[in-house]
Amino acid sequence: MKKTLPSPHSIPSVFDPECSARDALELISGKWSVLVMSALADGALRNGALLRKIGGISQKMLTQTLKDLERNGLVERRDFATVPLNVEYRLSPLGISLSQVLTGLDRWAELNFPELDEARARYDATRKSGR
Amino acid sequence: MKKTLPSPHSIPSVFDPECSARDALELISGKWSVLVMSALADGALRNGALLRKIGGISQKMLTQTLKDLERNGLVERRDFATVPLNVEYRLSPLGISLSQVLTGLDRWAELNFPELDEARARYDATRKSGR
Numbered sequence: 080m081k082k083t084l085p086s087p088h089s090i091p092s093v094f095d096p097e098c099s100a101r102d103a104l105e106l107i108s109g110k111w112s113v114l115v116m117s118a119l120a121d122g123a124l125r126n127g128a129l130l131r132k133i134g135g136i137s138q139k140m141l142t143q144t145l146k147d148l149e150r151n152g153l154v155e156r157r158d159f160a161t162v163p164l165n166v167e168y169r170l171s172p173l174g175i176s177l178s179q180v181l182t183g184l185d186r187w188a189e190l191n192f193p194e195l196d197e198a199r200a201r202y203d204a205t206r207k208s209g210r
Numbered sequence: 211m212k213k214t215l216p217s218p219h220s221i222p223s224v225f226d227p228e229c230s231a232r233d234a235l236e237l238i239s240g241k242w243s244v245l246v247m248s249a250l251a252d253g254a255l256r257n258g259a260l261l262r263k264i265g266g267i268s269q270k271m272l273t274q275t276l277k278d279l280e281r282n283g284l285v286e287r288r289d290f291a292t293v294p295l296n297v298e299y300r301l302s303p304l305g306i307s308l309s310q311v312l313t314g315l316d317r318w319a320e321l322n323f324p325e326l327d328e329a330r331a332r333y334d335a336t337r338k339s340g341r
Contacts (some may be wrong), residue, residue: 096266104292198283
């Protein structure tokens with residue numbers, strides 16, 4: 080995550096592995112990043128609520144993903160400094176702008192997965208029958 | 211990739227690890243899937259052209275990603291059955307609809323990576339100074 084643009088004349092491109100835009104894409108296109116950002120799209124949540132909402136995520140992966148998102152300015156961590164511990168996470172303004180794009184990805188997956196399922200079944204059947 | 215909805219009454223959700231929508235999201239949010247789909251957004255390309263366009267991808271990863279995308283009905287492989295081998299890849303109609311969402315993700319990364327870079331620098335400086 081320490082790369083910069085190779086030259087001031089370069090146009091930022093996700094296709095350029097030396098460009099920070101590629102790092103950004105890698106962060107924001109990770110499966111867990113997408114799910115955590117989407118889970119926070121409706122408002123702030125605490126750790127336990129995130130863990131319940133995102134089926135299948137481990138505590139370790141949630142902690143790491145939240146830390147990466149916080150470090151990159153996409154999620155804000157708010158510690159109420161109470162006993163017992165009360166910490167909530169919410170999207171930053173930058174995170175809100177990203178979550179709008181990611182919501183499109185979630186909706187696409189939820190709308191189109193039957194077509195992907197059918198395509199896979201067809202593909203596998205064709206290969207199996209030796210055609 | 212063999213899961214189905216847990217019940218006919220469930221609403222498809224990417225948050226449900228048992229739902230095929232989650233599988234779909236995992237496929238389409240992978241870094242290499244996003245880059246290959248985006249690279250094909252302007253039209254059909256052959257293997258060599260894809261390899262040159264997507265900096266940093268290995269032949270092995272490109273082959274695997276193209277196979278996954280073809281299997282899921284997002285990319286079509288066209289073999290002209292000539293010698294030397296001439297195979298091109300292009301988006302299916304389903305792939306085109308997805309690529310429009312993914313282009314939004316690329317543009318977001320290319321537009322906003324400086325803010326992520328700055329946030330990381332701030333975060334790391336704060337942690338380093340022991341605050």
